[in-house]
Amino acid sequence: MEDFYTIQGEGFYQGHAAYFIRLGGCDVGCVWCDVKESWDVNAHPKISVNDLVKKAKSSGTEIVVITGGEPAMHNLESLTEELHKAGLKTNIETSGAYPLTGNWDWVCLSPKKFKAPHPSVFEKADELKIIVYNKSDFDWAEEHANKVRNTTELFLQPEWSKEKEMVPLIIDYVKANPKWKVTLQIHKYMNIP
Numbered sequence: 001m002e003d004f005y006t007i008q009g010e011g012f013y014q015g016h017a018a019y020f021i022r023l024g025g026c027d028v029g030c031v032w033c034d035v036k037e038s039w040d041v042n043a044h045p046k047i048s049v050n051d052l053v054k055k056a057k058s059s060g061t062e063i064v065v066i067t068g069g070e071p072a073m074h075n076l077e078s079l080t081e082e083l084h085k086a087g088l089k090t091n092i093e094t095s096g097a098y099p100l101t102g103n104w105d106w107v108c109l110s111p112k113k114f115k116a117p118h119p120s121v122f123e124k125a126d127e128l129k130i131i132v133y134n135k136s137d138f139d140w141a142e143e144h145a146n147k148v149r150n151t152t153e154l155f156l157q158p159e160w161s162k163e164k165e166m167v168p169l170i171i172d173y174v175k176a177n178p179k180w181k182v183t184l185q186i187h188k189y190m191n192i193p
């Protein structure tokens, strides 16, 4: 769908320069999705792995973030292999709706209520990022924290349109449950993609 060099705005790699490759196609259907234009897999051009890797490499980045859409809908073996050959780190942001293919240096699992994660993805998650849209999401977050490894980094992120309402709740929750950390979408404050 698009690819660009920017700053990772959220989660464990927040603040790091990263080249983003956003793959088209998603059937998860989050009501608050901010990239609905990604959903139709056929609405986007097909670009070769080599061209994507060349663009990422020439940007000067060390990290490439594969996002979507739901990138795990695609077979990502050749993309991750070629990124590694170019000396780049491979990070993925996934809802976990599909089993993962490819070889990943960092897996950010951000499960969504609209389509449950495939059970195989939990053990691969280096990071669990829960989007907090309402109060009940804290219980839901704990359910998922029980399914990942005990070394997985745990993050709570307010859904952008509910930020003012949810941030105070998240602050209180993290103070009471310090295994969790707060993450905000800082790219939106910086007006960058």
Ligand code: SF4
Pocket (backbone or CB within 6 Å): 026, 027, 028, 029, 030, 032, 033, 034, 035, 036, 038, 068, 069, 070, 095, 112
């Ligand atoms: S998984 Fe991501 S891209 Fe898909 S609908 Fe949800 S927020 Fe949008």
